Amino acid sequence: MVSKALLRLVSAVNRRRMKLLLGIALLAYVASVWGNFVNMRSIQENGELKIESKIEEMVEPLREKIRDLEKSFTQKYPPVKFLSEKDRKRILITGGAGFVGSHLTDKLMMDGHEVTVVDNFFTGRKRNVEHWIGHENFELINHDVVEPLYIEVDQIYHLASPASPPNYMYNPIKTLKTNTIGTLNMLGLAKRVGARLLLASTSEVYGDPEVHPQSEDYWGHVNPIGPRACYDEGKRVAETMCYAYMKQEGVEVRVARIFNTFGPRMHMNDGRVVSNFILQALQGEPLTVYGSGSQTRAFQYVSDLVNGLVALMNSNVSSPVNLGNPEEHTILEFAQLIKNLVGNGSEIQFLSEAQDDPQKRKPDIKKAKLMLGWEPVVPLEEGLNKAIHYFRKELEYQANNQYIPKPKPARIKKGRTRHS
Numbered sequence: 001m002v003s004k005a006l007l008r009l010v011s012a013v014n015r016r017r018m019k020l021l022l023g024i025a026l027l028a029y030v031a032s033v034w035g036n037f038v039n040m041r042s043i044q045e046n047g048e049l050k051i052e053s054k055i056e057e058m059v060e061p062l063r064e065k066i067r068d069l070e071k072s073f074t075q076k077y078p079p080v081k082f083l084s085e086k087d088r089k090r091i092l093i094t095g096g097a098g099f100v101g102s103h104l105t106d107k108l109m110m111d112g113h114e115v116t117v118v119d120n121f122f123t124g125r126k127r128n129v130e131h132w133i134g135h136e137n138f139e140l141i142n143h144d145v146v147e148p149l150y151i152e153v154d155q156i157y158h159l160a161s162p163a164s165p166p167n168y169m170y171n172p173i174k175t176l177k178t179n180t181i182g183t184l185n186m187l188g189l190a191k192r193v194g195a196r197l198l199l200a201s202t203s204e205v206y207g208d209p210e211v212h213p214q215s216e217d218y219w220g221h222v223n224p225i226g227p228r229a230c231y232d233e234g235k236r237v238a239e240t241m242c243y244a245y246m247k248q249e250g251v252e253v254r255v256a257r258i259f260n261t262f263g264p265r266m267h268m269n270d271g272r273v274v275s276n277f278i279l280q281a282l283q284g285e286p287l288t289v290y291g292s293g294s295q296t297r298a299f300q301y302v303s304d305l306v307n308g309l310v311a312l313m314n315s316n317v318s319s320p321v322n323l324g325n326p327e328e329h330t331i332l333e334f335a336q337l338i339k340n341l342v343g344n345g346s347e348i349q350f351l352s353e354a355q356d357d358p359q360k361r362k363p364d365i366k367k368a369k370l371m372l373g374w375e376p377v378v379p380l381e382e383g384l385n386k387a388i389h390y391f392r393k394e395l396e397y398q399a400n401n402q403y404i405p406k407p408k409p410a411r412i413k414k415g416r417t418r419h420s
């Protein structure tokens with residue numbers, strides 16, 4: 001009796017224990033399932049976050065491209081005048097992506113003409129005219145004028161030719177070809193389509209002049225076998241070609257003898273006095289003067305030149321016309337002025353004189369004044385400040401790892417110089 005009661009008591013305790021154990025096991029199971037579930041969710045959420053950020057990474061450049069595209073659709077061009085069909089001209093500018101050519105492009109586009117720029121980008125840059133790309137009046141053609149060109153135009157501004165000594169001396173044969181064959185090709189085009197052609201000639205046709213200032217009837221003093229001859233003689237023969245086409249074929253020609261010009265979009269490091277001095281002053285380097293610095297130059301601001309070119313093209317003056325600023329300064333004065341305007345405290349350093357460097361250069365612009373009603377109006381300091389501003393921006397651009405080409409040294413065959 002006692003033992004039976006004892007047994008019942010024990011089994012009741014066991015059952016309770018069993019229930020308790022079962023309850024605990026159940027709780028543990030639920031807890032582990034919940035834990036797994038929570039774990040899985042956080043892994044999933046993490047994964048989702050990672051995928052989302054990956055997608056974001058890939059989509060961002062696309063978004064940027066869309067923004068750029070949208071911008072290009074709504075691109076604001078500089079203001080362009082409306083010209084009626086009768087007044088609107090189809091104008092070709094060879095070398096139009098260069099320093100002077102790009103400013104001329106701006107003027108003619110803003111005046112409402114249709115402008116085609118032809119350039120082989122030897123010294124020119126697309127960047128100089130990129131603000132017109134896409135405009136209905138503008139066309140940019142990558143073409144070398146040494147090859148013939150077949151297009152329909154009313155006027156041709158023939159500017160294609162390297163203009164600074166390091167650039168035209170880099171490949172003298174190519175400089176000769178551009179100024180001779182290139183000019184023949186453009187005159188041939190002018191003859192075929194009945195267009196008027198303006199040649200961008202140069203004060204270098206006067207060489208190292210024996211008369212001062214130089215007027216258009218001076219024949220010049222050029223060394224035909226010196227390092228500058230490829231350019232000087234190239235331009236002289238280009239002028240000869242213009243007048244041969246005028247006399248023999250009746251082509252209407254205009255010849256601008258351009259004197260030193262400066263302004264924004266000049267080449268960095270092209271070895272010309274103004275760009276040299278500005279760059280050196282901005283970088284805190286010594287301003288290098290070749291010789292004693294007493295040789296003189298007269299510089300015109302690029303907008304003055306562009307106005308002169310357009311006035312000459314639309315005039316009835318077919319003989320050569322000087323376009324330049326007669327305000328003459330010594331190289332040393334230029335160095336001092338630029339040094340003061342930049343205000344970087346650079347020194348002036350004197351180096352030995354360059355070969356065939358003209359001692360004096362000053363245009364006589366009586367003819368331009370009388371026959372075109374043209375004369376330069378931009379004061380030197382105002383022009384220099386604009387050029388300094390441009391070069392400062394270009395240096396910042398360069399600092400942001402943008403590539404700005406340096407002038408290449410002249411091509412010289414091993415063992416003998418080109419000009420020996």
Ligand SMILES: NC(=O)c1ccc[n+]([C@@H]2O[C@H](COP(=O)([O-])OP(=O)(O)OC[C@H]3O[C@@H](n4cnc5c(N)ncnc54)[C@H](O)[C@@H]3O)[C@@H](O)[C@H]2O)c1
Nearest residue numbers: 095098099100120121122123124144145159160161163261
């Ligand atoms: N800037 C001056 O002080 C100055 C002075 C006198 C004359 N000029 C004359 O004015 C014109 C323009 O001078 P710039 O200062 O603008 O020089 P630049 O070097 O900036 O421009 C010349 C342009 O012609 C292009 N070009 C060169 N060879 C070519 C070829 N074979 N085919 C097609 N394009 C070619 C170049 O890529 C460049 O865009 C030149 O003919 C130059 O002789 C300039």
